[in-house]
Amino acid sequence: QSALTQPASVSGSPGQSITISCTGTNSDIGAYKYVSWYQHHLGQVPKLIIYDVSNRPSGVSDRFSGSKSGNTASLSVSGLQVEDEADYYCLSYTRTYGLVFGGGTKLTVL
Amino acid sequence: EVQLVQSGAEVKKSGESLKISCKGSGYTFDTYWIAWVRQMPGKGLEWMGVIYPGDSETRYTPSFEGQFTISADKSISTAYLQWSSLKASDTAIYFCARHRGGNGWSFEHWGQGTLVTVSP
Numbered sequence: 001q002s003a004l005t006q007p008a009s010v011s012g013s014p015g016q017s018i019t020i021s022c023t024g025t026n027s028d029i030g031a032y033k034y035v036s037w038y039q040h041h042l043g044q045v046p047k048l049i050i051y052d053v054s055n056r057p058s059g060v061s062d063r064f065s066g067s068k069s070g071n072t073a074s075l076s077v078s079g080l081q082v083e084d085e086a087d088y089y090c091l092s093y094t095r096t097y098g099l100v101f102g103g104g105t106k107l108t109v110l
Numbered sequence: 111e112v113q114l115v116q117s118g119a120e121v122k123k124s125g126e127s128l129k130i131s132c133k134g135s136g137y138t139f140d141t142y143w144i145a146w147v148r149q150m151p152g153k154g155l156e157w158m159g160v161i162y163p164g165d166s167e168t169r170y171t172p173s174f175e176g177q178f179t180i181s182a183d184k185s186i187s188t189a190y191l192q193w194s195s196l197k198a199s200d201t202a203i204y205f206c207a208r209h210r211g212g213n214g215w216s217f218e219h220w221g222q223g224t225l226v227t228v229s230p
Contacts, residue, residue, distance in 0.1 A: 032136075033214075036157070036217070045220040046155065048218045050211065051210060051214055052214040057218055089154065091216070093215040096172075098171060099160070100171075101147075101155045101156060101157055
């Protein structure tokens, strides 16, 4: 199966805002509200930061927000901080084969 | 506190078999899906499959199906990922993760990862 499509990299300066897109099809992102986002620092364990498109787990900063339009989900990070530098992955339920990750986006905070 | 503790790093040769584990604690093990996720060296996260320990219902990503087996023993709150014949391309970090619960498909609790190294 094809991974969801994410930009390979995005960057921003401290204090700025960025958005990471995750594009799928009408068999996954477009069909369900089951999109989640994960932050993964190198050498650490992935961390759930958004579930069901736009919900934040307890303890996750409100600087992180999620949305969806059609076949594309988006993760926005406001007030960028150095510690936000990490890889970010979207995950969606699919009609055909369960779940699928995006290819991942490396966020660099300049 | 929910915890998933995975078995330690493994070094194997091609053709050998392997079974790695993921032990859950701090919750009712057989009522939450457990997933396995692969991260090959320098690559992104890949969804492998998922199991519901309560009845052992298992779902595999089609592209991975047949390459490994996911199982669980609810009596000891442990999920497993096993290979009957490893390949060098199985070299990766393998994470287990627990379903958050509810109707969605998100995974809030993760094991620390198991590094599997397979030599040719």
